[in-house]
Amino acid sequence: MSDTYQLADQFLYESSLKSDSTTNISKNKRIVSVSDGNFPSYSSGIITYDVSSQLTGGKGFASLRDAYIALPYVVTLKNTGAAAMAAAVNRFCVGLKTGVWNVVDSLALEINNQSVVTEGDYRLYANNIRAMTEWSQNEVVKNGAEAFVYPDDWQSMSFSSTAGTSGDGFTNNNTNTNGSVGLAPEGVQLAENTGFINRVTCNPQPVSAIASNGTETAQRSSVSTTIAQQNGKGAFVTTAAAAGQIAGTWYHMLKIRLVDLHPIFKELDLVGNPQIKLKLKINSGFCDIGTTSTTMTLTSTTMTSGNTVPVMIASAAASNAMNGVLSASAGSLRLAFGPLQNNLTPVYDIAAPTAIVSKPIKTVRYLETYAQYITKRAGTGAQTTQQNASFAFQLSGSWKNIKTIALIPFSETTTCEQFQSPFDTAPWTCQPGSAIKSFQVQIGNENLFSKTVDYDFESFNDEFKKIGAINGSITHEIANGLIDAQKWATVQRILVADCSRLSNKDVPQSVIVSGTNACCQGMNALVLVSYEKEIQIDRLTGECYVTTA
Numbered sequence: 001m002s003d004t005y006q007l008a009d010q011f012l013y014e015s016s017l018k019s020d021s022t023t024n025i026s027k028n029k030r031i032v033s034v035s036d037g038n039f040p041s042y043s044s045g046i047i048t049y050d051v052s053s054q055l056t057g058g059k060g061f062a063s064l065r066d067a068y069i070a071l072p073y074v075v076t077l078k079n080t081g082a083a084a085m086a087a088a089v090n091r092f093c094v095g096l097k098t099g100v101w102n103v104v105d106s107l108a109l110e111i112n113n114q115s116v117v118t119e120g121d122y123r124l125y126a127n128n129i130r131a132m133t134e135w136s137q138n139e140v141v142k143n144g145a146e147a148f149v150y151p152d153d154w155q156s157m158s159f160s161s162t163a164g165t166s167g168d169g170f171t172n173n174n175t176n177t178n179g180s181v182g183l184a185p186e187g188v189q190l191a192e193n194t195g196f197i198n199r200v201t202c203n204p205q206p207v208s209a210i211a212s213n214g215t216e217t218a219q220r221s222s223v224s225t226t227i228a229q230q231n232g233k234g235a236f237v238t239t240a241a242a243a244g245q246i247a248g249t250w251y252h253m254l255k256i257r258l259v260d261l262h263p264i265f266k267e268l269d270l271v272g273n274p275q276i277k278l279k280l281k282i283n284s285g286f287c288d289i290g291t292t293s294t295t296m297t298l299t300s301t302t303m304t305s306g307n308t309v310p311v312m313i314a315s316a317a318a319s320n321a322m323n324g325v326l327s328a329s330a331g332s333l334r335l336a337f338g339p340l341q342n343n344l345t346p347v348y349d350i351a352a353p354t355a356i357v358s359k360p361i362k363t364v365r366y367l368e369t370y371a372q373y374i375t376k377r378a379g380t381g382a383q384t385t386q387q388n389a390s391f392a393f394q395l396s397g398s399w400k401n402i403k404t405i406a407l408i409p410f411s412e413t414t415t416c417e418q419f420q421s422p423f424d425t426a427p428w429t430c431q432p433g434s435a436i437k438s439f440q441v442q443i444g445n446e447n448l449f450s451k452t453v454d455y456d457f458e459s460f461n462d463e464f465k466k467i468g469a470i471n472g473s474i475t476h477e478i479a480n481g482l483i484d485a486q487k488w489a490t491v492q493r494i495l496v497a498d499c500s501r502l503s504n505k506d507v508p509q510s511v512i513v514s515g516t517n518a519c520c521q522g523m524n525a526l527v528l529v530s531y532e533k534e535i536q537i538d539r540l541t542g543e544c545y546v547t548t549a
Contacts, residue, residue: 028060042339045105045284045305052275052542061356061539064268064276068257070232071282073103073339075250075311081291081331085241089248092175092321093314094335095200096252098428100148101127101260103283103339105306109264110277111544116535117262119281121307122371125427126528127260129406129494133468136480146255150198151482152425154490155191157432161382163290163297165323166315167423169413170432172196172491173312176319196425200314200321204234204250247333264366270356273542283308284338287422291316291326291333298423299332301416308427309420311337335422360540363547370397370529380412380522389517390438391525398508399531404467405441406530407495407513409434412522425491434493435519441497442512444504448497452515456489463496464488503531 037048051062077094079085096103104124109117131149144150157172166173175197227233234253241247258265268274283306288299294316301309313335314321372395379389409431410418419426439459441448453459466472470480483492495515503509517523536545 030060032062042282043304045282045339047280047282047339049276049278052273052277061270061272061353062274063270064258064265064274067265068255069280071103071252071254071256071339073252073254073282073337075252075335075337076246077248077313078246078334078336079241079243079327079331080288080334081327081329082243083327083329083331084243085247085325085327085331086293087325088238089241089325090238090321091203091206091236091248091250092200093248093325094250094311095196095203095314096148097310097312097425098149098152098195098199099128099131099260100146100254100256102308102310102427103254103337104256104261105281105283105308107261107281108279109262111535111537112275112542114535114544114546116533116544116546117264117368119279120371122373122526123369123528124261125371125408125526126367126369126406126530127262128428129496129528130263130468131260132483132492132494133464133481135482137482140482144198145202147257147260148199148202149482150195151487152195152429152491153191153193154432154487154492156193156196157425157429157491159432163292163295165294165317165320166296167289167313167421168297169415169421169423170411170418170426171315171423172425172429173423174315174317175200175321176315176317193425196312196314204236204252207235207237262366264364267362267364267366268537270539271537271542272540275542275544281306282339283310285309286334286336287420289313289333289335289422291331293326293328296322296326296333296423298415298421301420301422303420304338307417307420309337309422311335311422312425313422356539360538362537362539363534364537365532365534367403367530368533370395370399370531371526372396372529373524373526375524376412376522378412378517378523378525382521384520386435386520387517387522389522390515391517392512392514393525393527395511395513395527395529397529398510399529400503400508401505401532402443402499402503402509402511402529403532404528404530405497405499405511405513406528407436407439407515408526408528409436409493409495409517410524410526412524417524429491430494431519431521431523432491433519433521434523435517436493436495436515436523437518439495439515440513441499442510442514443499443502444509446502448499448502453495456485456493459493459495460485460488463498464494467496467498 034049034051034054106119108119156174159170160168172193175192235251238248285303287301290297290299316322374393378391379387411431418424437454439453513527534547
């Protein structure tokens with residue numbers, strides 16, 4: 001520890017000896033807007049960009065690492081019941097789930113007509129794990145509002161098998177404290193979900209003059225809609241919510257960084273003549289919700305594109321956003337969501353591109369993900385005793401150079417998947433109370449763990465907290481990651497296995513994931529296999545050479 005003394009002295013001394021240098025890397029920078037190929041129809045949920053047709057032959061080097069998508073995303077809450085709602089909907093009634101990237105279901109990427117990233121269901125759930133393990137609290141402070149990254153709390157999670165004030169099934173949509181620790185009985189939803197509160201406060205501002213929660217009617221100008229449009233902002237509009245009318249509309253102007261959609265974009269920093277085609281499938285659909293004056297229940301979820309409901313509705317409990325809003329008699333609501341699209345790419349004119357010209361070929365290594373969702377193989381339904389359902393998932397494929405394998409448990413439910421509930425925070429969270437024991441991963445014919453993994457502290461300390469962590473989470477002076485041991489053990493018990501020491505770079509290997517579901521509820525499992533691929537890009541011509549399959 002002797003090297004920790006006189007650090008201030010050393011810093012001041014070295015600073016006094018250093019002369020400031022002049023930085024002159026680029027002589028110009030411009031932001032190029034790349035239009036999608038779907039305007040004006042987005043009903044299919046598929047959005048494509050052909051960057052090569054719009055940027056090939058242009059000046060400068062495009063930085064896809066800086067690029068982002070400006071996505072107009074519309075969410076509506078419609079009163080489908082026979083009676084008017086008791087009060088106007090306010091902007092806090094509906095919010096996005098954690099991670100703006102969850103509005104995107106899948107993506108496919110081509111570079112120079114070479115398929116680099118292939119689309120597939122659930123593969124982008126790996127982005128949630130990347131954010132949990134790689135983001136820091138400082139990044140949440142800086143980018144959380146734009147990316148809607150405010151991690152959900154565990155103590156606000158609750159469950160109801162019937163219609164309740166917060167909905168049915170697992171719910172984590174409470175924005176007000178319901179009870180005091182030590183006074184309320186076990187199982188009561190004690191606290192508010194501060195993550196959800198932070199996200200709904202980032203909702204678009206109202207542009208209509210109404211008297212409801214969160215709205216200062218005296219400060220809403222008649223030109224506020226025009227101002228919002230001119231500044232590229234979102235907007236919230238509400239109506240009186242008579243029977244059959246849309247009660248509220250949230251016009252989000254989402255900004256999604258490409259680096260948050262796939263890790264390959266971290267490597268595509270400066271490329272001339274980018275010959276890139278990008279296809280996105282956006283989550284769109286609607287949830288039908290049955291209501292009484294104080295309760296809600298999910299009737300059905302219909303996905304017209306994608307698999308995930310990226311929005312959630314607030315609780316109707318006392319002092320929550322939906323309290324006093326529902327119609328006095330039995331009614332129904334429809335929560336719908338869907339996209340529009342645009343893309344913005346920064347382009348730099350390098351002042352002296354000699355280094356790029358002399359060595360134009362860049363080798364890029366990136367992680368690709370395979371996903372397999374397995375249902376009704378680890379217990380079904382809910383019971384008062386342990387399921388103790390053993391499972392052994394033989395994945396349908398084999399891969400070279402496997403780096404990590406993750407098992408994400410979700411509750412086995414009848415109405416819809418857990419990540420399709422507007423009351424739940426999944427897919428950022430998973431099955432609350434998950435209790436997988438005897439966990440083992442087999443790569444080829446060799447076990448990854450010397451003994452099966454049973455205990456929480458083994459999985460968290462030895463595997464989860466080391467993934468994506470600075471210095472493998474060994475140094476304490478600087479740290480990253482958004483999930484602590486308590487959150488992980490209660491609502492985010494994602495089992496991760498570091499396979500980098502065992503995998504083979506040249507030989508495809510099969511994967512078997514096994515264990516026992518020891519909790520009281522049946523489990524569906526999403527298994528993510530992350531494996532390394534390699535390509536080479538000519539940074540002058542934009543040509544791509546795939547070196548590993």
